[in-house]
Amino acid sequence: MSAVREEARATEYEAVIGFEVHVELATATKLFCSCPTTFGAPPNAHTCPICLGHPGTLPLLNERAVEYALRAALALGCEIERRVHFDRKHYFYPDLPKAYQMSQVHAPIGRNGALTIEVGGRTKVIRIREMHLEEDAGKSVHLPDDAGTLIDLNRAGVPLIEIVTEPDISSPEEARAFLEELRLTMLYLGISDVRMEEGSLRADANVSVRPKGSPVLGSKVEVKNLNSISGVERAVAYEIERQVALLRRGERVVSETRRWDEDRRLTFPMRQKFGGEDYRPIHDPEVVPYVLEESYVERVRAELPELPHARRKRLREAYGLSAYDAGVLTANRELGDLFEAGVREGAPPKPLANWLMSEFLGYVNERGLSVRDVPITPRQWAELLALIEEGTISTKIAKTVFQRMAESGRDPREIVETEGLVQIADPEALRKIVERVIEANPKSVEDYRKGKEKALGFLVGQVMRETRGKAHPELVNRLLREALGEPGGA
C-alpha cells in the first residue's frame, strides 16, 4: 500500500526493459529431421513422420544448428556450455505435434554474454542472461465464424535461438538500438535472415517502470506481437507511458502479458494460456548428449567474422569516416565490403563512401536490387573516382558513366572514350558554342540583362545540351558572363 503511494508521489520515473528474442536459424533443414526450412511453401508440405510426432520416430540432431547457435553465443561473448543436451517442455497445443517442445532448459548453450549498442553517440552494454537452442512450433489458422482451425506444421521443428537479456535497457530508443544491433549481428554471423515480417526474428519486451533511482523493480508487463523494429520502439514507448500514467494516478500496474496492436498503436491484455507455466521439463531421453570439443569451439570462435560494432569503429579510425557514414556502411554488410574493397583498389575513402551511400544506394533501392546485383567491381569504382579526380569527367558526367557501368558492367574509361564523354575544358571550343547559344536565345539574354539571374541558368543549360553535358560547367558560366556583361547593365 505505502509503496503505491510512494510511487504516486514520484515526479520522475525510469523504465526497466528486458528482451526475449527468438531468431530462426537459416539452416537448410529442421532441428531434428531433414525437412527443408524454406519459407512460404504450401501448408504441411515440409513435414515428415519425425516432425509430425509419429510414435516410434526419433529426433536426429542437426549439427549445423548447433554450430550456428554456438557462433551466436560466441559472438555475444557468452560462456559456452560444452555438453549440448535438450529438455522437453510439455504443454498441449494443436500446433505442437509432440505435446512438448525440445529446448534447453537446464543447460543453455550460452550464458552471461553482452551486446554493445550505440544510442545518441553513447555506447551502452546490454547484458545477455542466456541463449539457448530450441525448436519452433507450427501455426494455427483460425477460420472465420468458428468454422474450425487449420494447422500448418511447416515451421514445426525449425531451429531457433532464444536470447534473453538482463533488464538493462531503459528507453524506447535503446530498445530499438538493441534490436537493430542484434539483428545486424545475426546477419553478419550468417546464421539467420532475421526478417521480422516473416517471423524469423521475434521479440517480446518485458517492460516495467519505477520511481527514478528506486532499487525496487516495478510490476513487469510482457509485450508480445512485435513484428517490426519501429513497432518495438512504439510499443515500448506506449507501454512506458501507460504504466507511468497509472502510477501517477496512484494505481497499480498489473503484471500481465499484453499484445501490441500496430494499427491502433496500443497494447491490450492477452488471454492467459490455460494451465499456467509449468512445463514439467525432463531431459530428453532420445537425443544423445553432444559434447562440444574445446578445439571445435576454438575453431568456430576463430572463424567468427568482424562484428558490426568493431567494424564501425575501424571504419571511423582507419578511413576517417563520420560516425554516420560508418554506420550506414556497416548496416549493409555487402555495401561495407564493397567500400573496403574499393579503397583497397585505390579509391579515396570519403568520396567513395559518398558515392556508395547516395548514387549507388539510390540506384539499388530504386530498382529493388541488392548490392551484389550491380556488376561494378571495386577496381572500376576506383577508376571512376580517379577519372573525376583527374578532371577527365565532371561529377555530372560521372553520374552518367555510373549509370552505364551499373547497367553493363563496362569499364568507366572505356565508356568515357567510346561515348566521347571527356569533359570539354577548352575555352576556345566552348566560346563558339556560347556565342551560338546567345544568338539563338535573345529573349533569355534580354531577361538576364534586365537582372533576371535565373536566365543565366537557362543559357548554361543550353550550352550543356549542345555539348551533351560534356562542357566544364564553371567554365561555361564564366564564358557566358564574359560574353553578356554584368546583369542589369546596359
Next chain:
Amino acid sequence: MDDLSVLAWRSRIASGEAAPEDVVRHYLEAIAARDPEIHAFLLVREEAREEARNLRAEDRQTLPFFGIPVALKDNFLTRGVRTTAGSRMLETYVPPVDATAWERLAHGGAVLLGKTNLDEFAMGVSTETSAFGPTRNPWDPTRTAGGSSGGSAAAVAAGFAPLALGSDTGGSVRQPAAYTGIVGFKPTYGLVSRYGLIPMAASLDTVGVFARTVDDAAYAFVHIAGSDPKDPTSFGKLPPAFADRLAELRRLAYPARAERLRALLSRGFSGAKVALVRELFGDGVSPEVRTAVEAAVRRMEALGARVEAVSVPELEHAGAVYAVVMSAEAASHLGRFDGVRFGLRVPAGDVDALYTRTRSRGFGWEAKRRILFGTYVTLSESFVDLYERALRARRFLASRLEALFADFDFLLGPATPTTAPVVGAAGDVDPVVELTQDLLTLPANLAGLPAVSVPAGRGSDGMPVGLQIVGPRYSDLDVLAFAFAWEEARPPEARPPFGGKVPGSSPREGGSGR
C-alpha cells in the same frame, strides 16, 4: 527339440526340403487352430502366404532369414500394416514407416506373420491392460503369458512362429519368456535400433528377441544389432573386439554354418565367475522358482562355474527409481496422442474438449495411471525432489552394478519371483505388486545391461521357470554363450517340452499342422 527352430527351418529351406510357403502355411494353420484360445495375435496376415511365394528363389541360400515367418509385438511400426500398441488410441493407425529391427529381418528375407498382443503401450506385466483382451499361456490357458510382450512370447511358445520380437523396458521380454518356457533376450541398451518402436520410456526401452533356442536368439540378435542412422542412441562406438565378433557372427548367413555359430557361442562353464545377487534372489521368490534355479546353479558349479553370493543393498531402491524415470518418460511420450494428427479423435467443440475426450476414451486405466504419476513427478515443485533425484540414483545404481563386473562375469538369478500367475489374479493391478514382478529384471534396464531369460526347468506346478543371466555392457555374446552352455548342459528333466509336448498343440515338422 529344435524341430521348429529358425536354424532348422533355414537348413530345410536352403536344401529345398521345404518351401517358404510351406513354412508359412504350417504356422498359419497352427494359429488358426489354437490362437482363438491363446490370443497371441492382434493381427494375422494371410498375405504372408503370397509374400512367401514371391520370395526370389535364388536368395534362399544367401539371405539369413529367407522364408522365416516372424511375429512382431504390435508396438513395432510396420509400414502399411496396422499397428495399435494395444491401445484404442491407435486402433486404426497405419504407420508410414517400418521399424529398423523389423526392416533388417525383412531385408534378410523374413515374412511378417502377424502383430502380437501386448499391454497397452507396453504398460503392464500380463497383457491384461491390452485394449483387446489378454493373451493366455500356451502351457496352461488359465494362466497369463506375462507381459508386456506376452503375445510374442506365447506365439513362439505355442508354435505359432519360430521367432518374435518384443520390447523390454523393465523386463517385458525376459518375464514372459520365463512364464512361457522360451528364450527371451534383452541386449545392451542402444545395440539394436529403437527406430520404429513405439516408446514406453525411451531411456529404458530395448528391442528384444524371443526364440525357442539360444542359438536362434543369437542368430536373430546379430542380424538386427548395430548402429542405425535413424536412431542416435544406437550410434555408440562399439568396443572393437565386440564389433569384430558381431561382424563375424553376422557373416554366418545360412545355411550350412549352424555348427560354426554354435561353436562360437559355446564356451562351457569352466572359469566362469558368477555372482548370485541376494537382492535378486530375495524373500519374494517362490519355492517353485527357488528350487529350480538353485538346482541349475548347482549343476553349473558342478560343471566348473565359480559361484558366489553377493549383496547390492542399493537395489532395494531400484523399483522406486524405475517407477519415477519410467513414468516421467511414459507420460511425456504419450502427450502426442491428442486426436489432432493421427489415431483416435473424439470430436468436440473446442480444442481442450477434443483433448479431454480423445484421451479419456483412447487410453486405458494403466496408461492414465502412469500419465498421472509421470505428470506428478515432473511438476516443478516435485521436480528437483523426485525426477532429478531418480536420475542421479539411477546413475549410482548403474555404477554399483558395473562395479560388480570387476569381479564377476555374470549375475545370475531367477527371471521372475513366481511362475505364471492365473489370468485375472492381478485384477486391478496393484502397482506395488506389479513392481515386485519387475524387480528382478528392471535393474538391467536401469543400467542398460544385456540379460537373457533361459528356461531353467519347471516348478512343481508344472509351469516353466526362467533363469536370468546378466552381463556387463557389450557382453551380449558372452551372455548368450553362457545361456547356450546351460541349454546344452541342463538335464533332460529341466528341458521344457518343446515340439508336440506343449499341451494342446501339435507342432510337427513340414507343416502338416493338426
